[in-house]
Amino acid sequence: MHDSVRSRIHWVRQSRDMTGWAFAALMIANICLAFGPWLVRLADVGPVAVGFWRLALAAPLLLLLTRAAGQPMPRGRVRLWVILFLAGLFFAADLACWHAGILHTRLANAALFGTSSGLMFPLYGFIIARRLPDRYQSAALLLAGVGATLLLARSYELSSRYLLGDLLCLGAGLFYTAYLIAIERARGHLAALPTIAFASLFGAAPMLVCAIAFGERIIPDVWWPLLVLAISSQVVGQGLMVFAIGYLSPLVVGLTFLLQPLVAAAIGWLAYAEALNVADMIGAVAIGIALVLVRRPTPARSPLPQN
Helix, strand or coil: CHHHHHHHHHHHHHHHHHHHHHHHHHHHHHHHHHCHHHHHHHCCCCHHHHHHHHHHHHHHHHHHHHHHHCCCCCCCCHHHHHHHHHHHHHHHHHHHHHHHHHCCCCHHHHHHHHCCHHHHHHHHHHHHHCCCCCHHHHHHHHHHHHHHHHHHHCCCCCCHHHHHHHHHHHHHHHHHHHHHHHHHHHHCCCCHHHHHHHHHHHHHHHHHHHHHHCCCCCCCCCCHHHHHHHHHHHHHHHHHHHHHHCCCCHHHHHHHCCHHHHHHHHHHHHHHCCCCCHHHHHHHHHHHHHHHHHCCCCCCCCCCCCC
């Protein structure tokens, strides 16, 4: 009995020690993910086919990393396999909706609706915890919302012409929220690398089916954008995201998604000379303050397996 208590205390302390690393990993993950739309545009296959190659190229590498790290595979747990399958299916639906939506709406609209999971995932966290956000968390949510609105409002346009694309991108946000919930459940029983490896593996096949059904070009002439996307967005970006979910609350995870439109704005400024105005600067500061507020110490989460 005493050994069990001491073991739990050890794991809780270790979990608290890891939250700083997890937050840094989450920041890096969102920076990597922000380059995704640019790489999608550089690819010479259809938008859904891009998602297929992102998962199909990343899955073998993730499985090799799992074996190299000595992290156990999910053997003999039917419920866990179901959760991993659903995670892959939700992620495939997210990518298919997001990539298709980009072609039917403005990029700012796509960014706004695509990052709606940044609000929906924290909402899920508060529902599960059966409590309301405290004043610091409420302030962080408010500032993050204001910051994202200022960043995107300049080029956002609501029009019936973009309705299909807007709905697809909003659907992507819903599917991504469902994916994150499934990943969080899987992380309660499994380490980070096998979680993202099998989610990627299960998501690849549905994406290939969708790409073929849409009549897209599947085989590329130029491979490097797909390889870079698979490594940067899936192996590094999603890999670090899945690792961080094991230690951080849905509120922290969700709000850091807003780094993506911030980084995207910076990419537009550096690569395409898209000027940033005062509203953009204020929005960036608001998101930064929100991330500082949300990092206030909170009770440690239950320890999750790491090897």
